[in-house]
Amino acid sequence: MSVSHCMGRALKIARLPVGRWADEIAKLPEACEHADCGAPRSCRQRIRAYLDIQRGILRDRPAPARGRR
Numbered sequence: 001m002s003v004s005h006c007m008g009r010a011l012k013i014a015r016l017p018v019g020r021w022a023d024e025i026a027k028l029p030e031a032c033e034h035a036d037c038g039a040p041r042s043c044r045q046r047i048r049a050y051l052d053i054q055r056g057i058l059r060d061r062p063a064p065a066r067g068r069r
């Protein structure tokens, strides 16, 4: 299973602090320019759905020890 352009972006955002996700999602194009995007062809819609799942996983886990502040 190959990772499409959109999922690449999703994975990048997933590595950022959760607080920045909304900002990054808002910057995504509504309609994807890549043919391999799949259907529905909307990066923002797909990535938001993916990150919603990730957020749920993170919430279930105890936060790792808070480092810098």
Ligand SMILES: [Zn+2]
Pocket (backbone or CB within 6 Å): 005, 006, 032, 033, 034, 037, 041, 042, 043
């Ligand atoms: Zn896309």
